[in-house]
Amino acid sequence: MKLNRRFIAKAAAALAVAGAVGFAATANAGVSLTGAGSTWVFPLVAKWSAAYMKETGIQINYQSIGSGGGIAQIKAGTVAFGASDMPLTPEELAKEGLIQFPTAIAGEDLVYNLPGIKPGELILSGPLVADVYLGKVKKWNDPAVAKLNPGVKLPNMAITVVHRSDGSGTTFTFADYLSKVSPEWKTKVGANTSLNWPVGVGGKGNEGVAAFVQRIPGSIGYVEYAYILEGKLSYARMINRDGKVVSPSLKGFQNAAAHVDFTKAKDFYVILTGQPGPETWPISGCTWQILRKAAPKATNAEVTKFFDWGFEKGQSMAESISFGPLPPSTVKAIKAYWKTNLGI
């Protein structure tokens, strides 16, 4: 009888109804949690879960099906946690009985293919990028580009705009930034994981955008920071909100996080783009984990334990794959948030 019950419980765990109640008492071996969502945070969750498995024997299955899919799955209650690069509003969370908290910080940058111009040589500003992506600035030697880049020999070349063709949190972060710096972008295009792009060609995934930019002379695209390091792409420096020229760096992303007060925002609903600070990188982003309040307490406890472990011990792992750890004050706020909302 006892055996049988254990078997059923195990089967249930395997079926992704994660962390069935009663597991806390047994050994950890065989316990598994299932999460789904953001492709962007996948490398981090994968790295953390491998190390976590070794240490605790608890297996985390994460399916990188996209943020939209992650939100849908957690709403349906088929996974223990969903991950999204676009936070849900506090109203929607309340309506669906969900909670959310940030995981790690990253950033993205513009990359270009211009003969004779070295990585980091080109300087761009938010409004200029918006105009390029609106199709208003069409040539590289346009006065608007030249003004920001005195002394750089800009070619008389058409600008080919490259964007993501698939729905993506990277696109959301990018478009959210452009909405903040360009009123025209905000009204004409807006911010979402997929957009009605005025111009350009779409590449599938970060690698698709990177491939297009590498192969089309005169092109410009946006990719996650990790792809710039990997692909040795020509990246642009950006003018941030304080008017300073900055290069993309983990420190710049973390500065953006330091300037938003995660601790004060309800349900951590803040977006890291366009934050002030002299060293702040303007197109910084974040991934949120979403949990169900109504899920079994043991399940939520296992999930929070995993992310708690990540916040405490996974910092260097995160940095090694270009994710910036959350500031300690934020981690503290997340723990308090868990206590009030989940009683954990």
Added chain:
Amino acid sequence: MKGSEAASSAPLELRAASEQKSAGKTSVVPADFLFRSLTAFFALVVAATLVAIMGSLVLEGWSALRTFGWKFLVTSTWDPVTNEFGALVFIVGTLVSSAIAMLIAVPVSFGIALFISELSPSWLRGPVSALIELLAAIPSIIYGMWGLLVFAPWFAQVVEPWLNDHVGALPGIGVLFQGPPMGIGMLTAGIVLAIMIIPFIASIMRDVFMITPTTLKESAYALGSTTWEVARYVILPYTRTAVTGGIFLGLGRALGETMAVTFIIGNANNLSASLLMPGSSIASVIANEFTEATTPLYKSSLLALGLILFVITFIVLVFAKLLLLRLETSLEGKKS
């Protein structure tokens, strides 16, 4: 009761044989019946699946079709931010890329089939056939990657500048070949699609060309016909039903091709007169946007697109059937 029915309608020779063997034993009849039921079950399950898919597409896409009505088919706005959706760009993209593919694939396949069946030395026939059929075994994602990483850059550096300079300047059709040489776009997608469907069309054509009775061909040659005349006036009329079937098989594949097209069509939701500019097809936009279709209307619109593709493919099939029917009747008319 049913068993005897099955036995009575079984082919005569078979029944005779089974009667001889079993010499009046009834045990064979249920086996016959079982076999027949089983095959009928297989056939019906597939048909039912098709109907079920169609039904679920209608069901899921209904909210989009109801919200936008007929405008869904003729508007080109696709805006996930404001939740406004129209399918025109994708319908045009699907039809244009497939049309380019057919324009290239049909004559090339005809040439290949003719070469293999009529002109090739016999030692070359086997290897060439095998290689062309191997093209069909390559997964479409490989075509996509090859198209993106190898073909598109070459196309952008060599072919498109030439098209821009020489064809783009012509009045009328010139507008089709203007625009920055990016290597990706409608034309590239059409060409790669053509390469993907050539093996299907060519192997069907080759097979039916080979079975054209030698007596017919020899008679024509004996009367002094050239190879072209034999192909045009003997082989093609004899095989046109199968040739049309092969062409439509290729078209069906081109219309629904997803991965390869997604890589190279450019994925821009804009209508553009130039074939060098990026576009989007129904299959590619579904593949691109389905995972992040967050609002119900958005998801419903994507499924409605799926329904439209289904209907387009269905129309193509019906058209092919009608064409075949007309060909057959005209053929019979000639005979009598």
